[in-house]
Amino acid sequence: MSQAKATPSLKTARGLGSAKEGTDHWWMQRLSAIAMMVLSPLMILLVITLIGEDYATATAKIGSPFWGGVAFLFICASFYHAHLGLQVVIEDYISYHAARLTTIIVVRGVLIVLGLIAAFSVLRLMLA
Numbered sequence: 351m352s353q354a355k356a357t358p359s360l361k362t363a364r365g366l367g368s369a370k371e372g373t374d375h376w377w378m379q380r381l382s383a384i385a386m387m388v389l390s391p392l393m394i395l396l397v398i399t400l401i402g403e404d405y406a407t408a409t410a411k412i413g414s415p416f417w418g419g420v421a422f423l424f425i426c427a428s429f430y431h432a433h434l435g436l437q438v439v440i441e442d443y444i445s446y447h448a449a450r451l452t453t454i455i456v457v458r459g460v461l462i463v464l465g466l467i468a469a470f471s472v473l474r475l476m477l478a
Contacts, residue, residue, distance in 0.1 A: 426469065433461050
């Protein structure tokens, strides 16, 4: 008798169950948040030290291996963390499947483009 009740609920839930990625997504959000907790104070310190400096000083400081590396890692961690967080928000609040998928793809594409521009800008300063 319990099988008869389980079959209709399984049928209605088909396609809505676990995608086997929820735990990985959760862990990646936590790890990127930890990276942001370490890198954010360093980026704040960098910005504070650059207040009032001229362009040449700022580019030289960001072009140094340490500060350039901090900036590069911060960009990577922040854009990845933003991607993970926005994906969850989109999945939670957009119920229509096609709109949800389209929005996720567009947001992911925008974040990739902006992240690459930012990362290549820092790399250009480091390699100049």
